[in-house]
Amino acid sequence: MLQAKVNQLLTEPACKHNHHHGDKKNRSCSQQAKPGSAQGGCAFDGASITLVPITDCAHLVHGPIACAGNSWGSRGSLSSGSNLFQTGFTTDLSEQDIIMGGEKRLYQSIKYIAQNYQPAAIFVYCTCVPALTGEDVEAVCASAKQKLGLPVIPVMSPGFVGSKNLGNRLAGEALLDHVIGTGEPPTLGKFVINLIGEYNIAGEMWYVLPQKC
Ligand code: SF4
Structure with missing residues (x-):
């Protein structure tokens, strides 16, 4: 399922970089991450920097502690309300979980977050280890x-599937599959402005907001 999605995302006929140039293929769009050298730039990292700016949700990294440690705090956001996104959650998988399976640990972690933090939703990031051991994160x-009564959104982005850029797109797929179209947003008023940023919307807001003397 994930492989089919990755293949689909890497086939972009409308992208000029994805076309053949003369005899040579441009492989940059389908470049795979190299095991051992993907730190800080793997698909999981790309997915987390895309979704972590959703500030009132919990972001749970299902994997060894280093996955969360490598990526935590790499993406800021602006919030006039909840700052839950700044809390780093991880299932902290150990050798024992690799042998016995980490699905129960994942469920208990989700339950703990739901009961103690009351997030609007929980994003669960699947990293390399549970993907390799074949856990059914979804x-x-x-x-x-179903049991806890809040949205729990799997983000299938193990680092080995590809680059940070591919992770950005897998995060978008998670939103398409599990969020977009599932509810109507509240009516916020007559004049609502959506600010859509390319990467550093928080930094760009410094130039828009009134300066304090
Ligand atoms: S998801 Fe995989 S490649 Fe990315 S930080 Fe975790 S172990 Fe490394």
Whole structure:
């Protein structure tokens, strides 16, 4: 399922960089991350920097502690309300979980966050280890969503599937599959302005907001 999605995302006929140039293929769009050298730039990292700016949600990294440690705090956001996004959550998988399976640990982590932090939703990032051991992260999320009564969104972005850029797109797929179209937003008023940024919307806001003397 994930492989099919990755293949689909890497096939972009409308992208000029994805075309053949003379005899040579431009491989930059389908470049795979190299094991051992993907730190800080893997697909998981790309997915997390895309979604972590959703400030009132919990972002749970399902994997060894280093996955969360490598990426935490790399993406800021602006919020006039909740700052829950700044809390780093991880299932902190150990050798024991690799042998026995980490699905129960994942469910307990989701339950703990739901009961103690009351997030609007929980994003669960699947990293390399649970993907390699074959855990059904999507099924755990679906079960938790039903039992706990809040959106639990799997983000299938293990680092080995590709680059940070591919992770950005996998995050978008998670939103398309599990969020967009699931509800109507509240009516906020007559004149609502959406600010859509390319990368550093928080930094750009410094130039827009009134300066304090
Ligand atoms: S998801 Fe994989 S490549 Fe990315 S930080 Fe974790 S172990 Fe490394």
